[in-house]
Structure formats: C-alpha cells, structure tokens
Amino acid sequence: MIKVSIVRLTFSLFLLLLSLQLWAFQSTQLVKDARSQIGQTLYYDPAYTALKYPTGDVPLIKGVCTDVVVRALRHQNIDLQQRIHEDMKENFKNYPQKWGLKSPDKNIDHRRVPNIQTYFQRQGYVVKDQNFKAGDIVTWDLGKGLVHIGIVSNQTTLFSKTPLIIHNIGRGTQENDILHEYKITGHYRLPIQLK
Numbered sequence: 001m002i003k004v005s006i007v008r009l010t011f012s013l014f015l016l017l018l019s020l021q022l023w024a025f026q027s028t029q030l031v032k033d034a035r036s037q038i039g040q041t042l043y044y045d046p047a048y049t050a051l052k053y054p055t056g057d058v059p060l061i062k063g064v065c066t067d068v069v070v071r072a073l074r075h076q077n078i079d080l081q082q083r084i085h086e087d088m089k090e091n092f093k094n095y096p097q098k099w100g101l102k103s104p105d106k107n108i109d110h111r112r113v114p115n116i117q118t119y120f121q122r123q124g125y126v127v128k129d130q131n132f133k134a135g136d137i138v139t140w141d142l143g144k145g146l147v148h149i150g151i152v153s154n155q156t157t158l159f160s161k162t163p164l165i166i167h168n169i170g171r172g173t174q175e176n177d178i179l180h181e182y183k184i185t186g187h188y189r190l191p192i193q194l195k
Contacts, residue, residue, distance in 0.1 A: 027135025027154075033075035034068055034151045034166040037173040041067070044170045053106045054082035065149045065168045066111045069137060072151060072166075078190070081110040084119045094118065113139055113147040120188040127187040132163050132179065139186035140178075148182065 037060070045062035055074065058067065070080045088095055088104035096114040109115050117139055120126065127136065134154035142148050150167030157164065157177050166175045 027133065030072050030076060030135040031151065031154050031166065034072035034173075035153070035175060037068055037071060037168075038166070038175060040173065041168060042172040044168055044172065048108055051081070051107045053085070054079050056081055056107070063168060063173075064111060066113060066116060068166060068168050068173050069116065069149055069151060070110055073190075080116065080119070081106060084110045084115055087119055087122065088115070091122070094122065113149045116149060117186045117188075120186070120190075125188040125190050127189045130187075132187065133189065134163070135189070137186075137188040137190070138165065138179065138184060139188075140182035141185050142182050147185070150178070152179070 040060050041063050043062040044064060045058070046064050049058050051057065057071065060071075063071075073080055085104055085106045088109055092104060095109075095118050096112075098114065099112075120137070132138065132152045134152055136152040138150055138152060140148040140150075148167065148169060150165040150169075153164040153166050153175055155164045155175065156162055162177060162179055164175050165178050166173065167178070168174070169178070
C-alpha cells in the first residue's frame with residue numbers, strides 16, 4: 001500500500017514538473033513571438049479594416065496594441081479573432097456595449113482591449129496577484145478613456161528588476177519599462193491547455 005502511494009506521489013510530481021516546463025516553454029515562446037514584431041510593426045494605425053476570417057490581420061507593418069497580443073497568440077495556435085467572435089455571437093450582451101453595435105463584428109471586436117479583457121475574464125484567465133511572469137498579458141487605463149494592452153517580457157530593468165513590456169503604444173512594437181507607468185486594470189495568464 002505504501003509503495004503504491006509513493007508511486008502515485010512520484011507520478012503526480014512528475015506531471016506537475018512536466019506541466020511547469022511546458023508552461024515555461026509556452027510563455028518563453030509567446031514572448032519571442034511578440035518580440036519578433038519589433039522592427040516589423042513600425043506604425044500605430046487604429047483604422048477600421050475589413051479582415052478575412054478567421055486569422056485576419058492588418059499588414060504587419062502597422063497595427064495597434066491589441067495586434068501585438070493577437071499576432072503573438074496566433075503563433076501559439078490561439079486565434080483571438082475567432083475565439084472572441086464565437087463567444088460574442090453567443091454572449092453579445094456580456095461584452096462592453098460602447099461602440100453602438102447591435103451584433104459582433106469579426107473585423108474589429110478582437111482589436112478592442114475591453115473585449116479581450118471580457119473574453120479573458122469569461123475564460124478564467126485572471127491573475128489576482130502582482131507576480132508578473134513572462135508571457136502574462138496586462139491591460140492599463142491610460143486616462144482620458146484610453147486603454148492599453150501588452151505582454152510581459154522575460155527581460156527586466158537593470159536595478160529594480162521590473163519586467164519589461166512588449167507592446168505598441170504609438171510608435172510600433174517596442175519592448176520597454178511601462179509596467180507601472182499607468183493604472184493596471186487587468187492581469188491574465190493563459191493556460192497551456194489552450195493549444
């Protein structure tokens with residue numbers, strides 16, 4: 001009986017360690033996929049654009065803050081355009097009603113920070129602590145009705161060891177120290193089971 005318990009415990013620990021390694025690999029890969037946009041996405045362009053569906057995107061040279069997240073997650077086989085659109089079709093009233101739409105719009109819904117926040121909350125991806133890990137996704141209130149989103153980097157500031165953020169706040173995709181520059185309104189961590 002004791003041998004069976006030890007085997008089960010050992011197997012459980014093995015699965016836990018494997019799960020942690022897979023999560024670490026995925027989060028590192030998400031950061032790399034976000035970072036690969038630096039020098040590629042050079043402009044901030046919030047213009048409404050008709051997109052193919054699923055996996056629609058504006059040209060890589062331009063975009064908004066949400067595009068950094070959407071593009072990085074697509075490398076993980078997570079298409080926020082499709083996932084948010086499908087969830088909004090079934091649960092439209094649960095999403096922000098700020099834009100005067102009567103139904104979901106697959107061209108723009110996934111490019112709006114409040115919709116991404118709502119989707120992540122509905123999926124249970126909220127992190128309640130201030131332990132920001134590489135691959136986490138953070139949202140901010142910039143003031144005056146402006147919101148922002150970015151991905152926590154695996155790089156930190158030299159002295160305070162504050163994680164850098166990969167984002168597009170107006171000058172193309174960049175990686176810099178903005179984590180505590182604005183009011184944080186959301187902290188999310190996507191599980192590896194999404195693949």
